[in-house]
Amino acid sequence: MATYTGRISQRVLDVEMSGIRKFFQAAAPDAINLGIGQPDFPTPEHIKEAGIAAIRNNYTGYTFNYGLPELREAICTKLAQENSISHAPENIIVTAGAGEALYVAITTLVREGERVLFQDPGFVSYEACTVLAGGRPEGVPLTPDLRLDVEACKEQMDGARVFVLNSPGNPTGTVEDEETIRAIVEYGNDHGVTIISDEVYEHFIYDKTHYSAARYGDDVITINATSKTYSMTGWRLGFMAGPGEVIEEAIKVHQNCQTCATSISQYAALAAYTGDNTCVAEMREEYRIRRDMLYDGLLDCGFEFPKPDGAFYMFVPMEQKTFRAIIDAGVVIIPGDAFGERSAGYARFSYAASRNDIKSALERIQTIEGQ
Numbered sequence: 001m002a003t004y005t006g007r008i009s010q011r012v013l014d015v016e017m018s019g020i021r022k023f024f025q026a027a028a029p030d031a032i033n034l035g036i037g038q039p040d041f042p043t044p045e046h047i048k049e050a051g052i053a054a055i056r057n058n059y060t061g062y063t064f065n066y067g068l069p070e071l072r073e074a075i076c077t078k079l080a081q082e083n084s085i086s087h088a089p090e091n092i093i094v095t096a097g098a099g100e101a102l103y104v105a106i107t108t109l110v111r112e113g114e115r116v117l118f119q120d121p122g123f124v125s126y127e128a129c130t131v132l133a134g135g136r137p138e139g140v141p142l143t144p145d146l147r148l149d150v151e152a153c154k155e156q157m158d159g160a161r162v163f164v165l166n167s168p169g170n171p172t173g174t175v176e177d178e179e180t181i182r183a184i185v186e187y188g189n190d191h192g193v194t195i196i197s198d199e200v201y202e203h204f205i206y207d208k209t210h211y212s213a214a215r216y217g218d219d220v221i222t223i224n225a226t227s228k229t230y231s232m233t234g235w236r237l238g239f240m241a242g243p244g245e246v247i248e249e250a251i252k253v254h255q256n257c258q259t260c261a262t263s264i265s266q267y268a269a270l271a272a273y274t275g276d277n278t279c280v281a282e283m284r285e286e287y288r289i290r291r292d293m294l295y296d297g298l299l300d301c302g303f304e305f306p307k308p309d310g311a312f313y314m315f316v317p318m319e320q321k322t323f324r325a326i327i328d329a330g331v332v333i334i335p336g337d338a339f340g341e342r343s344a345g346y347a348r349f350s351y352a353a354s355r356n357d358i359k360s361a362l363e364r365i366q367t368i369e370g371q
Contacts, residue, residue, distance in 0.1 A: 015128045032361045034294075034349045035332040037170060037313065039231040041286075043268075044279040047230055050271030054264045061263060065255040067094025067239070068266045074273040075239055083202075083212040085222065087241045093254055094239050094261045094269075098200050098225035100254070101240035103129050105196050105221045106162065108250040110135040114161035119148065120340035121315065123170045123198070127340075135161070139340050145306045146172040146315060150183045157184075157193050165213055168201040171339045171348040172315045173308025178211040189217040194246075196221045200238075203229045203280050205310035206288045218243060229280055230272045237265040287312050290351040290358055297362035298349070314349040315339075322368070323347050329364040 042048075054060070066072060072089035079085040095101040102125055110116055112134040118126035120139025130137040140156055143149050146169075157163060165184060167176040188195050197213035197220055214220040225238030238261075240250065291314075295307050298316060305316050315336070318326075326333060326347070336346030351358060 011132050011134065014131050031330045031332045032353075032357050032364070033332045034351070034353055034358070034361055035334045037228075037311075037350050037352060038233050039228060039283065039312075039352050040354060041231040041283055043231050043235070044272075046275050047232065047268050047272045050275075051235070051264050051268035054267035059263050059267055063094075063260045063263050063266060065093075065251055065260055066090070067092065067261060068263075068270065071266050071270045071273070072239075074270055075241070078273050079212075079222070079241060083199075083215070083222070085212055085214045085241070088244075091244055091247050092239055092241050093247060093251055094237070094266060095254060096238070096258050096261050097227055097236040098198065098223050098238040099125060100236075100258060101223045101225070101238045102126070102164075102196070102198065103132070104250050104253045104257075105223065105240055105242075105246075106130055106135065106164075107133045107253050108246060109194055109196075109221075110161055115159065116162045116164065117153075117156055117160050117193075118164040119166060119169060119172075121146075121171055121336065121343040121346065122164075122340055123166055124338060126164045126166075139342060141342050142172070142174075146174050148176055148180055148184070150180055153184055154187050157188055157191060160193050162194050162196055163188050164196045164198060166198040167210070168205055168308075168310030170201065170311055171313050171334070171336075171343075173311045173313045174306075175205050175208045175210065175309035178209070181211050181213055182216040185213050185217040185220060189219045194219050194221065196223060199224050200228050201311040204284055204287055204312060206284075206291065208309045210310075214241075221246065226269045226272050230269075231283065232265075232268070232272070235262070235265040235268055237261055237269045287351065290353070290355060293355060294349060294351045294358050294362070297358070298365075301362070301365050312350055312352040314351070315343075315346050316349060317346050319345070325368045326365055329368055331361045331364050 072092040075092050106129045110133045114135050115138050116130040116135045117138050117140050127137040185195050195213050202210045214222050221242040223240050226232040334348040336343035
């Protein structure tokens with residue numbers, strides 16, 4: 001039998017499997033899962049029906065590499081109305097989720113050895129995509145209240161190629177202020193740093209306002225998806241929007257690894273972006289209730305941390321023995337070090353779970369000695 005020792009790409013060997021997935025897969029069958037960041041709502045009916053209709057109408061072949069023209073038009077309308085961003089359809093690539101959009105954007109922009117900055121703690125794929133593209137990942141430390149420090153960001157941006165900005169943030173739930181976003185974009189654009197703005201949680205903000213990075217500069221790639229907003233994670237449908245010069249090159253990466261996003265999912269996404277969005281408001285209000293329930297419950301257990309502004313995560317400081325005790329009590333949470341070098345001593349809780357599961361999880365945590 002063939003052996004592959006020494007024959008696997010070093011870039012691949014340098015990337016670890018996601019700590020989130022590894023931990024989730026190792027959970028006990030009766031555990032309460034507050035680990036995975038997946039909406040527990042069904043995809044709204046009008047979106048499902050659009051996907052079913054696409055199958056019945058035999059819209060099951062390849063689409064244009066860039067995506068359905070009508071979907072790209074709908075995305076442009078969404079960006080103009082919701083984000084105050086002006087793009088033409090030729091500035092949009094429809095992708096297989098935000099994950100592919102992120103990979104395509106970093107692969108297109110980053111040359112060998114160039115630095116890519118991202119929040120630390122931050123989403124696990126930023127570092128992995130950078131390594132796979134041949135770049136040098138570099139975490140930007142957050143303040144004690146889990147926010148970006150503009151002046152510190154400016155210092156690190158000197159000589160960097162890309163800054164990946166995620167607001168609302170995963171794993172922190174932080175929504176950055178308009179002043180912070182504007183300052184990072186303007187400084188980056190003035191110094192040759194492209195901003196990749198990951199905005200997949202934009203509609204799940206509870207006490208603040210979302211500001212898209214591309215409002216404040218031209219050298220910005222906006223990444224988004226239907227996954228979280230419309231509870232369509234398994235449909236794998238996202239997009240990237242940016243300057244034409246970048247998109248013209250990025251389509252080469254997309255068409256050679258993906259050809260096109262799934263046609264059925266594209267028709268479903270068209271219904272999502274052009275249809276009734278009452279469902280989104282309803283999900284947001286339910287997440288707000290769950291956030292308050294989990295936050296108050298964890299405070300009662302003795303934890304102290306900032307109340308998250310958005311997404312559906314809480315990043316909670318705790319000792320390793322406490323983390324282990326919570327796991328042993330049958331509650332799945334994710335260790336902080338899965339999200340960066342500076343994340344040890346934290347754990348991520350997801351409240352994309354039912355109220356009953358949150359209540360049961362808190363009851364289990366309350367039984368832990370010392371809580």
